[in-house]
Amino acid sequence: MEQTIRIENLSKTYSLGKDKTVTALQPLTMSIGSGEVFGLLGPNGAGKTTLVKLLLGITSPTSGGAYVLGDAIPSVRARRFVGFLPENHRYPAHLSGEQTLLFYGNLSGMSGASLRSRIELLLKRVSLYDRRKQRVREYSKGMLQRLGLAQALLNSPRVLFLDEPTDGIDPLGRKEIRDLLLEEKNAGTTIFLNSHLLSEVELVTDRVVIMNKGAVLRAGTTRELTESHGVYTIAYAEGSPVPDAVPGLLSADPVRRTLDVSVATPADLNALIDMLRSRSVLIASIVPKRSSLEDLFLSLVDQQ
Amino acid sequence: MMQIAGLIRETFLEAISKKVMIGFFVISSLVLIGLALYFFSSSASDTIAHLQPTPDDPNGVALRELVYSVEMGIGGAFFYAAIFFSIFVAANTIPSIMERGTIDLLLSKPLSRTKLLLGKILGGFVVAAVNIVFFILASWIIISAATGIWNVGYLLSLAPALLGFISLYSVLVFIGVTTQSSALGMIVCYLLASVISGLLFSREEFLFPLITSETWRSVISFFYYILPQMADLNQMSSDMIQNRTIEHMYPVVNASGFAAVFFALSILVFRKKEF
Structure with missing residues (x-):
């Protein structure tokens, strides 16, 4: 360019x-x-x-x-x-x-x-x-x-x-x-x-x-800047069993049926998905989690 | 050229918006109307008729002297009035562009700082000159048309008045660039035009009897020669009206040099100034 x-x-x-x-x-x-x-x-x-x-x-x-x-x-x-x-x-x-x-x-x-x-x-x-x-x-x-x-x-x-x-x-x-x-x-x-x-x-x-x-x-x-590396939001379908004891779990929202998980590598993410599916959890979506610029800005300025 | 024209136009519109210029125009116009009413009245016409060239006075000296006296009176009063008014009108020309939010935008445009300042200086000069020229030209036409004496010297007396304004205006610009203060600029200019210039002009009559030290007398004389000689310019203006020979041109050299130095200093400061 x-x-x-x-x-x-x-x-x-x-x-x-x-x-x-x-x-x-x-x-x-x-x-x-x-x-x-x-x-x-x-x-x-x-x-x-x-x-x-x-x-x-x-x-x-x-x-x-x-x-x-x-x-x-x-x-x-x-x-x-x-x-x-x-x-x-x-x-x-x-x-x-x-x-x-x-x-x-x-x-x-x-x-x-x-x-x-x-x-x-x-x-x-x-x-x-x-x-x-x-x-x-x-x-x-x-x-x-x-x-x-x-x-x-x-x-x-x-x-x-x-x-x-x-x-x-x-x-x-x-x-x-x-x-x-x-x-x-x-x-x-x-x-x-x-x-x-x-x-x-x-x-x-x-x-x-x-x-x-x-x-x-x-x-x-x-x-x-807004990408949170290694953090994903996994949404599961309605009627699916609620997963528990999920490795790397950061937070769970049973109402929205989402889990925020942190994984070190793509292989870990795939292993986690396999584990959830083995427990009959029906996965609806997997989205890399992003923070807003505002979150990043505030945390950086706070650190100073 | 378009940029300079734009700056002059904007300065002119600014002066009009402040009403001072319109106020001066109205006062000038009223004086001119009064002048016209008087000169074209029957009593003035009778007087003028009596003073027309006769076998005893084939050149109409008496009428000419009457015209010179009237023009001297008008020109003399107008010299300081015009300068004082012009300083008042032009005082904010430079400080107004130095304000934050204004100067940033002006400096982001594709013109050099020198050109920007020159444009504003010219704008302020045009505002003052329009008023001065309007009054002198109109009063010249009225008096000349009524008497038949077309005294070019009266028109030429514009030059010392404009030069006097320019020399003081250069101080106004310099103070505006360095301090952004229009009030300080006006105070300094009024002091220079009235008190200081008057005292220095008549230093031998008023100051030297009070000072015995030759050194101090030399210092005072030094200031007389380097500061604008407003009283001398006024004298020059009177001499021009009466078609007298101008004895010395030093006030012109002094005013021109003084203005050139202060305008140059203003440009130098403005070019280096941080905003």
């Missing part, structure tokens, strides 16, 4: 005055492929926003470097193909929604009829077309967030950086944004997503990095 973002030992330390520093990002090396939806998770102060700011050239690294679309940061050229929705964004309150997009479109080097038609398309896409003449100061939090998303998509970006895109948005709006992100992903856009809403991240991301205190705690595909 072609690399859209390559990060090499990138770190950031802020000075807090005389002899005091805080490490916002410890040396980080990783890459993000083209068309990938990449999730960055972590509590406040984990270093997520610092990483995005570094990649966009908003702040400068203390050490290391990074490449966005092949250009070393900071790169004005690369930013032509980048869309960004910052957390706590503030748009010029005196502009209308449409004027706001016109302003940021101009800053992205766009103008004329092509910009106008793009604005119209995006305003419709984020359901703000009917409110386009309204001043931004009169917009609700959810409307501002949708306007921000339209702003980030103005230049048809190849890379989209989204910092808390569903912040302040109701469940229906979140679903619309999720669908929009999936559309962008299908169109080949690389998406870099910062969010506190772990269930949201789980639904749309291909790969996730969990950070805390400027360091990476865990990285991998969503599937890899």
